[in-house]
Amino acid sequence: HALAGPVTVIDSRCGDEFTLLARPEGAAEGDADEALTPAFDACASWWTQGVGARGQADLTRAAAYAAGRWGHVMFPENTHDAALGLCRRLLGDGGPGARWASRVFFSDDGSTAMEIAFKMAFRRFYVNKGLLPPSPPSPSPLAESSGTAGDPSPLPQLLLVSLTNSYHGDTLGAMDAQSPSVFVGPLQSPWYTPRGLFLEPPSLALRDGVWAVELPAELARAAAGHNGQVWRERADALDVSSRLGSPLAAAYRRSVSCALDGAVGAALPAALVIEPVVQGAGGMILVDPLYQRVLCEEARSRGLPLVFDEVFVGLYRLGVPSTSTLLGIRPDIACYAKLLTGGTVPLAVTLATEAVFDAFRGLSKPEALLHGHSYSAHAIGCSVASAALDMYADAASNCNWVRAGSPLREQWDPELVREISRLPTVERAWALGSGFATAIRTEHGGYASSATRELVMRLRPHGIRARPLGNVLYLMVSPTTEPSRCTEMLGALRLELQSDAMAQATQRAPGEGERKETEHVP
Numbered sequence: 069h070a071l072a073g074p075v076t077v078i079d080s081r082c083g084d085e086f087t088l089l090a091r092p093e094g095a096a097e098g099d100a101d102e103a104l105t106p107a108f109d110a111c112a113s114w115w116t117q118g119v120g121a122r123g124q125a126d127l128t129r130a131a132a133y134a135a136g137r138w139g140h141v142m143f144p145e146n147t148h149d150a151a152l153g154l155c156r157r158l159l160g161d162g163g164p165g166a167r168w169a170s171r172v173f174f175s176d177d178g179s180t181a182m183e184i185a186f187k188m189a190f191r192r193f194y195v196n197k198g199l200l201p202p203s204p205p206s207p208s209p210l211a212e213s214s215g216t217a218g219d220p221s222p223l224p225q226l227l228l229v230s231l232t233n234s235y236h237g238d239t240l241g242a243m244d245a246q247s248p249s250v251f252v253g254p255l256q257s258p259w260y261t262p263r264g265l266f267l268e269p270p271s272l273a274l275r276d277g278v279w280a281v282e283l284p285a286e287l288a289r290a291a292a293g294h295n296g297q298v299w300r301e302r303a304d305a306l307d308v309s310s311r312l313g314s315p316l317a318a319a320y321r322r323s324v325s326c327a328l329d330g331a332v333g334a335a336l337p338a339a340l341v342i343e344p345v346v347q348g349a350g351g352m353i354l355v356d357p358l359y360q361r362v363l364c365e366e367a368r369s370r371g372l373p374l375v376f377d378e379v380f381v382g383l384y385r386l387g388v389p390s391t392s393t394l395l396g397i398r399p400d401i402a403c404y405a406k407l408l409t410g411g412t413v414p415l416a417v418t419l420a421t422e423a424v425f426d427a428f429r430g431l432s433k434p435e436a437l438l439h440g441h442s443y444s445a446h447a448i449g450c451s452v453a454s455a456a457l458d459m460y461a462d463a464a465s466n467c468n469w470v471r472a473g474s475p476l477r478e479q480w481d482p483e484l485v486r487e488i489s490r491l492p493t494v495e496r497a498w499a500l501g502s503g504f505a506t507a508i509r510t511e512h513g514g515y516a517s518s519a520t521r522e523l524v525m526r527l528r529p530h531g532i533r534a535r536p537l538g539n540v541l542y543l544m545v546s547p548t549t550e551p552s553r554c555t556e557m558l559g560a561l562r563l564e565l566q567s568d569a570m571a572q573a574t575q576r577a578p579g580e581g582e583r584k585e586t587e588h589v590p
Contacts, residue, residue, distance in 0.1 A: 076088055076533075077089040077091075079104055081109065081113075081124075082121045082124065083119070083120035083121035083122075083123070083124055083546075084108055084109055084112075084117065084120060084545060084546060084549055084553070085106050085107065085108060085109065085121075086106070086107045086108075086109050086533060087104050087105070087106055087107075088104070088105045088106075088107050088533075089102060089103075089104060089105075090102065090103045090104070090105045106531060107528075107531050107532065107533045108531055108532050108533065108553070108557065109533055110527075110532050110533055110534040110543045110544060110545070110557060111533065111534060111535050111544055112411070112502070112544040112545055112546055113411050114535075115348070115380055115385070115406045115407075115544055116406045116407060116409075116410075116411040117410070117411035117546045118383075118384075118407045118409075118410035118411050118456050118459075118460065118546050118547060118548065119410045119411070119456060119459055119465070119546060119548050120546065120548050120549070122465065123410065123456075123459050123465055123548060124410075126455055126459065126465070127409070127410050127412050127452050127455055127456060128412075130451045130452050130454070130455040131412060131413065131448050131451065131452050133451060134150055134447040134448040134450070134451035134452070135447075135448055137447070138150065138447035138448075139447075140443060140446050140447065140448075141447065142442075142444075143174065143440075143444040143445040144440060144444070147445075148445075148447055148450075150445075150447040150448075150450035150451045150454070151174070151445040151447070151450045153450070153451075153454050154172075154417075154450040154451075154453050154454045154457075155172045157453075157454050157457050157458070158172055158404075158417060158419060158457075159172065159419070161472070162389060162461055162472055163389060163457070164378065164382055164383060164389045164390035164392075164402065164404060164419065165390075165402070165419040166389075166390075167398075168392070168398040168399070168421060169402070169419035169420060169421060170420075170421060170422045170425065171419065171420045171421070171422065171424070171425045172417050172418075172419055173188075173417065173418040173419075173420065173437070173439075174415070174416070174417055174444045174445035174450075175416045175417070175418065175439075175440075175441065175444065176414055176415065176416060176441055176443060176444075177237075177405055177414050177416050178237055178377075178379030178380075178403060178405035178406065178416055179236065179237020179238055179239040179242045180237070180239060180416060180441075181379065181403035181404070181405055181416035181417065181418045182236045182237050182239075182241075182242045182245070182341075182375075182377055182379070182403055182418075183237075183239055183241045183242055183439070184403075184418045184437070184439050185341070185375045185377075185401045185402075185403050185418050186228070186241055186242075186245065186339070186341070186375070187437060187439060188373075188401050188418065188420055188424050188427075188428075188437070189228075189338065189339035189341070189373040189375050189400070189401055189424075190226050190338055190339065191424075191427045191428060191437075192339075192373045192400065192401075192423065192424045192427045193226065193336075193338040193339055193371070193372065193373060194223060194427075195426075195427040196371045196373075197371065199223060199224065200223075203429075203430040203431050203432065203435060224334075224335070224336050225334055225335040225336070226263075226335055226336055226337075226338035226339075227263055227264055227265055227331070227335045227336065227337050227338060228245050228263060228264045228265070228337075228338070228339055228340070228341050229264065229265045229267070229328065229331075229337050229339065229340045229341070229363075229367060229372065230245055230246070230247070230264045230265070230266055230267070230340075230341050230342065231247075231266065231267055231268070231269045231342060231343075231347070231355070232247045232266050232267065232268045232269070233247070233249070233269075233347050233350035233351055233353055234246050234247065234266075234341075234342070234343055234347060234350055234377075235249075235251060235343070235347070235348060235349035235350050236341065236343075236377050237379075238251070240257065240259060243256075243257050243260055244260065244261055244262060244263045244264075245263065245264055245341060246262070246264070247262060247264065247266040248262060249350070251349070263335070265327065265328075265331050265337050267324070267327055267363070268284040268286065268287070269284075269355045269356065269359050269360070270282060270283045270284065270287055270320075270355070270356040270359050271353050271354060271355060271356065271496075272305055272354045272355065272356045272357070272498070273354055273489075273496035273497060273498045273507075274302075274485060274486060274489035274496060274497045274498055275489060275495075275496050276489060276490055277486050277487075277489055277490045278298045278299065278300060279298060279299040279300070279301070279302055279304075279305040280297075280298045280299075281297065281305075281316070281356050282496075286323065287319065287320070287323055290319045290320075290322055290323040291315070291316055291319040292319065294314075294315035294316050294319060297314070297316060302482070302498075302500070306357060306394060308357050308358050308361050308394070308395060308396050309396055311358045312358070312361070312362075314358075316358065317358055317362055320358065320359050320362040320363075321362050321365075321366065324362055324363050324366045325366055328366060328367070328370060337370075337372060338372060338373075339367075339372050339373045339374075339375055340363065340364065340367035340368075340372050340373070340374050340375065341375040341376075341377060342355075342360055342363070342364075342375070342376065342377065343355075343377045343378075343380065343381060344357075344360060344376050344377075344378060344381055344391035344392070344394070344395055345357055345360070345381055345386060345391045345394050345395070345500075346380070346381050346386065346500070346503065348380040348381070349380075349537070351507075351537060351538060351540055352503070352505035352537055352540045352542045354498045354500065354505075357394055357395050360395055361395050361396055361397055364395065364397045364399075365397065368397075373400040373401060373424065374397070374398075374399040374400050374401070375399060375400070375401045375402070375403075376390075376391065376392065376399040376401070376402040376403070377402075377403055378390060378391060378402050378403060378404055379403050379404060379405045379406055379416070380406055382402070382403075382404045382407070383404055383406075383407040383408060383457070383460065384407065384460050384476060384501065384502070384547040385406075385407055385501055385502055385503065385547070386500050386501035386502075386503070387475040387476040387500065387501035387502070387547075388475050388476075388501075389461075390402065393475075400420065400421050400423070400424055401418060401419065401420045401421075401424060402418070402419045403416065403417070403418050403419075404416065404417050404419070405417075407456070407460075407547070408453045408456065408457075409449055409452045409453045409456055410452065410453075410455070410456030410459070411546075412449075412452045412456075413446075413448060413449050413452060414449070415446070415449030415450070415452075415453055459548070460547050460548070465548065466547065466548045467548065467550055468547060468548060468549075468551070475501075476501065476502075476547055477551065478551065479499075479501070479502055479545065479549060479551045479554045480499035480504050480551070480554050480555075480558065481551070481554070481555050481558060482499070484555065484558045484559070484562070485497055485498075485499045485504065485558065487562060488506060488558065488561065488562055488565065489506070491562070491565050491566060492509075493508055493509055493565050493566075493570050494506055494507070494508060494509065494565060495507040495508060495509045495539075501547070502544060502545045502546060502547050502549065503542065503543075503544050503545075504542065504543045504544075504554070504558070505537075505540055505541070505542040505543075506540070506541055506542075506561075506565075507539050507540045507541075508520060508523065508539055508540075508541065508565075508570075510539045519536075519538070519539040520536035520537070520538070520539060520540065520541040521536050522570065523536070523541050523561075523564060523565070523570060524536050524541065526564045526567070526570070527560060527561065527564060530557075530560040530564075532557055532560060532561075541561070543557055543558075543561070
């Protein structure tokens with residue numbers, strides 16, 4: 069593509085560091101002038117990297133052991149120690165499914181895990197609402213051919229309740245669960261048909277040194293002047309329990325209730341699916357967790373299963389095993405991938421409650437969850453995942469581990485992040501767990517913007533390899549990265565954001581009138 073820059077050759081990696089093959093212009097492959105150059109992987113290899121150099125060696129040994137013992141063995145109607153051990157790790161104390169999930173469904177990547185989650189949620193909704201006919205006493209040819217257990221009358225069509233700017237994967241069902249965007253346009257998927265009730269959420273970020281909520285126009289009207297609350301400390305802004313009784317929470321509840329109760333049509337809202345706390349590919353947006361908490365409560369009160377897409381944000385990406393800790397509410401279904409194997413091999417899981425599992429009990433084949441692939445629960449991935457999860461929660465292998473039940477140690481210097489948010493070239497910033505993001509001021513934002521490409525290139529002489537996300541520049545590290553390394557990168561970023569070149573490349577976005585309202589302290 070014309071927008072793609074020169075391809076970088078990665079010779080190897082060790083922990084957070086790439087070793088890049090640098091070839092002078094005009095030199096041929098294999099020339100003596102070729103050189104190896106270190107660079108920090110500030111994309112965490114596109115959000116999967118979880119361990120440092122020592123951990124990388126340990127994961128390699130876990131993979132080699134599993135390859136030698138099992139290679140790959142089929143999983144349907146079979147199991148093995150590697151899969152069982154990972155299930156215990158995911159569902160037990162300290163795991164993302166602790167005290168709510170009882171079942172694990174294995175798949176190969178995040179998008180597939182979400183497809184499975186949708187099937188689970190829809191079936192659970194049908195059962196909740198009594199829309200399924202009773203299971204026949206024995207399988208019948210009619211049931212097998214019609215896809216129903218008994219009466220073959222058609223079931224109602226269903227919608228997902230979701231948020232704008234969401235992203236749940238590139239498979240066809242996952243794309244239909246997203247609001248219209250550059251990811252799902254006609255050049256990407258001519259079959260795209262949005263199948264959701266998409267709500268525009270409020271965001272939370274550091275703006276000019278203070279944490280502030282930004283409301284879309286509709287919510288601003290519902291808030292009726294109660295949208296001006298700001299906080300100096302992030303902990304106060306993220307304290308959902310203390311904010312539940314606020315006027316803003318009441319405004320959120322009115323808005324959500326109106327949207328859910330007003331969804332009238334041939335298709336029924338049947339499940340809520342969210343990226344909890346942070347929307348990744350949609351722009352690294354920190355969603356106000358109070359809004360998501362209220363949304364979850366309202367959806368659950370109407371019998372809608374809650375699906376958490378934690379493919380990106382789960383497993384200590386935001387400093388905790390599951391973002392349910394931050395929202396204060398547990399899902400019915402949740403998906404995990406990326407950090408699951410520490411950046412080694414693809415593997416994904418969909419966790420579910422026993423009630424979701426029970427929705428698939430029956431005597432006929434169509435009542436089962438007919439989903440799977442040849443490499444389901446492959447032993448190499450399961451072994452590596454168990455080792456990675458153990459490392460995240462062990463002080464001997466993770467310098468940021470504090471204690472069981474506590475978030476990981478702060479990796480980004482809060483005052484340095486605050487300084488960056490005050491720069492004239494910066495619109496907003498946030499840092500949480502192993503992620504940092506800042507949006508630069510520009511007339512044209514969004515994923516299609518190329519505003520941060522200049523900034524990405526200016527970071528390279530500092531030994532930082534980052535990627536742009538529209539007008540957003542993010543830095544991603546592993547949960548085990550030393551905070552001092554994060555401070556070094558923030559310092560380099562601040563320097564470049566203050567440069568004359570960046571000041572000329574950006575300009576303040578024009579006033580957006582009715583679209584959004586935000587209030588700040590002076």
